[in-house]
Amino acid sequence: MPQTQVLARKWRPRNFTELTGQEHVVRALTNALEQNRLHHAYLLTGTRGVGKTTIARILAKSLNCEKGVTATPCGVCPTCLQIDSGSFIDLIELDAASNTQVDNMRELLENALYAPTSGRYKIYIIDEVHMLSKSAFNAMLKTLEEPPMHVKFVLATTDQQKIPITILSRCLQFNLKQIPQTQISDHLKGILAQEEIPYDLISLQLVARAAQGSMRDALSLLDQAIAFGAGKIEEASVRDMLGIIDQGYLFNLLDTLVQRDGLKLISLADEMEMQCLSFDSALQDLAAILHRVALAQAVPQAISEDIPEHIRINALAKILTPDDIQLFYQIALHGRGDLSLAPDEYAGFTMTLMRMLTFMPENLAVNQPPHAPPTNIKQPAKAEHKPYSVSKHTTQREIADASDLTWPQLVQQLKLTGMAKMLAQHSETKILSADKIELCVPEAHKHLLEKKYQDKIQSALNTFFNKPVVLNFFVGSITGLTPVAIQQRVEEEKQAQAIAAIEKDPIVQELIEQFDAKLIVPSIKPIQDKGDKQ
Template sequence: MSQTQVLARKWRPRNFSELTGQEHVIKALTNALEQNRLHHAYLLTGTRGVGKTTIARILAKSLNCETGVTATPCGVCPACQQIDTGSFIDLIELDAASNTQVDNMRELLENALYAPTSGHYKIYIIDEVHMLSKSAFNAMLKTLEEPPAHVKFVLATTDPQKIPITVLSRCLQFNLKQIPQTQIADHLKKILAQEKIPNDVLSLQLIARAAQGSMRDALSLLDQAIAFGEGTIEEAGVRDMLGIIDQSYLFDLLEALMQRNGLKLLSLADEMEAQCLSFDAALQDLATLLHRITLAQAVPQAISEGTPEHARIFALAKAFAPDDIQLFYQIALHGRSDLSLAPDEYAGFTMTLMRMLTFMPDDLTVNHQSLQIPATDNRPSGKTAHKPQVKSEHTLQHPIHSINVDSSDLVWPQLTQQLKLTGMAKMLAQHSEAKALSAENIELCVPDMHKHLLDKKYQDKIQAALNTYFGKPVVLNFSIGSITGLTPVALQQREEQVKQEKAIEAIEKDPIVQELIEQFDAKLIIPSIKPTQK
């Protein structure tokens, strides 16, 4: 019984026309071969699986094909066939990761002095060349300075920064790009058509995305998907194999966020936890979705009509302001990077959602027809929409008239709720602490960890909101320094912590819970206790 060949080997490109992506490299090499303008050393750089070794072998065939130096090797002559099978005597492949020593390099270079046995050129392909020792590079440098006419070097690396500049300067360098997802998906579709394996478009898109620009990884994942689906590739099976969360959860989360429905957000998080979904993957996919929503807002034509969930993407794009989506994107990224620091993944994920909820604008305009979401504010206690509660004599009727506001009544956390700030400007205000606060002069201090928020346009938005609130220009200054912890967001977190502690205490003192603990040796799962929202 013959063994099935893995797809990555079976479908390895045999000539330049079969390569997917890297058109800039193919064009340059093709022109050089056709015009016989050959260099003695080529350096191919790029991440794993983008075609470095494949291009090196095709170049070896182009130089040694019995039809002569050509950009279109015949593929049938002994030289081409032997290069394809790895048995061509004048093609020497070296893995520098396992041959780092200078003795190996000297032996290789000594053999380079001899003429090729059967081909036009001796080709040396050195993979992961950056792994060579300093003395090995020095030995190679001598040959690169005065190369024999019959020798060509093709160096490949994922880390060109580690290659000495003296070596780099003697090579013709090509930087291979990560292959776009659409090209990977299209290539996989062609292969599956040849293999006569049923599949669907979304499954191939998921595999292409998981491959992260590597065609070799994509083909390996495709092999796994075929085995996982017992000869059929379906979306559900691919999601299970890759551990990808159901995209509907992500849309439901954003729609619950738009409704300011904290209970719904937590309920969805509970469902995801019950299904053992990865919260790290969820935040990664949420950031991807927010990116697609931004594209729908800024460059609608970038989202093709065939994109899955096309309607829901554009509905959310209309429902949220662009700067809010930008803010949520940053929160998702920070939430994912902080996940390992959280008490547990559930806490880190839900805290990220609560942070998004905290910075939701109070005046969000919802496209009710497209999303059919009620406009009622279901935000949990402590997060209700705030409206300015100013005495009637302080109500601003004309912008040019100033208002008399008792400075002794001003408290920065409460004042921030009156300013109707949104997005990053609201985040800056929430992370600032007032060092001086009056109707004429306000000095805000931002801790060093949040200094990235001090963008002038966000400061200007806060300035404009203060001028409007007080009815006159207010002197506003920001500084970076230590704070006492009385920022609006710190106070809110303190309030939530107190609520959490009271909820835990109430459960621990509950007679029924105490009886269960005593009689059945039950244990409380503290992270599962959440305060009720009133």
């Protein structure tokens, strides 16, 4: 049975026209070859698998092709065929990672003094050149300063910063870019068509995304996907192979967030845990979706209709405000960073979802009664008033004239969203009147004090009171009576009451006594009435 060649080697480009991406490098080298303006040393930089060694070998063929120095080597002459097979005697490839010592470099440079055996130029390709020792670089320097006419160096590296400036200054440098996903996907389509392997577009997009700009990685993953799918490439098998989370889960999470359905959010998280899905990957992909939603709002043409999720992305872009998207994006990033600090990944993931839910815009801000602070919490001197309630018939003007309004109650009425809402909820009043409001922000949240967020609160207050209000912010110590803190205490008190009610329930007590049952405290949730639901 004949041995099958891996795709990365079988489909390695053999000339510049077959190369995918790196058009800027191809254009420069093509012009140099056509005008015979050749440099003695080239430095190719870029991440793995973007074409550094491939370009070096094509350049070697261009310089040594038997039809002459050309940007389009024939590919059929003995020299071109030998370079393709790796047997051309005047092409010397060195892996600097395993040949770091100065002795290796001296031996190589001594051989460089001799004329080529059969080619026009003697080509030295040194891969991962940044791994050479300092002594080896010093040995190379003299040859780069006064190179023989018949020698060309092509240096390749993934870490340009580690190469001495004396070497860099003597090389013509080309920075290879990561290949865009669309170009990788299109290239894979062409290969699979010629290989006569069935595929679907979503699978190729998943492979291209996982390759992270590396064509070699994409071809290796494609090989793996073919084996994994028993000769065909399907979305389900590719997702299993890559361990990619079904994007449907994440869109369902965002849709549920829009509906402010906390119970369903937890249910979806439980389902993801049952599927043994990675919560770290989930938050990473959630941030990626929010990024695309932000693009759909700001630059709609950036979201191609070829993207499988474009309908759901555009739907979210019409519902969420730009501020909310930016806030949720930041929460997702911070939540991912905090996963290692959480009691477990499930707790970290669900806490991130609850944080998003907390700052979700409230559709019924004016007509819904605000949460009054618990009676056992002492209010600051400026806000020591009886609990304030708003009936369905209370007008905004009556609220503005009320003398017993507190900052947490006022925040409920302002219809703030996103980061402006977060700033308001983490602030505590020092002065509160219909003419002047001074808010203190704790040191931990001073990063929220951006002018655009202060301006949004200012505008909301002016609208609410129907006149200009003096608003000042400052950073300092607080007593802990911010809207967020009070809301948390209210929820804790409700939770404690719910637990106490269950523990005192006669039926529950009988079950515990007769069947030695145990009460699962974390499963107890207080019942919310319609006035509390927001």
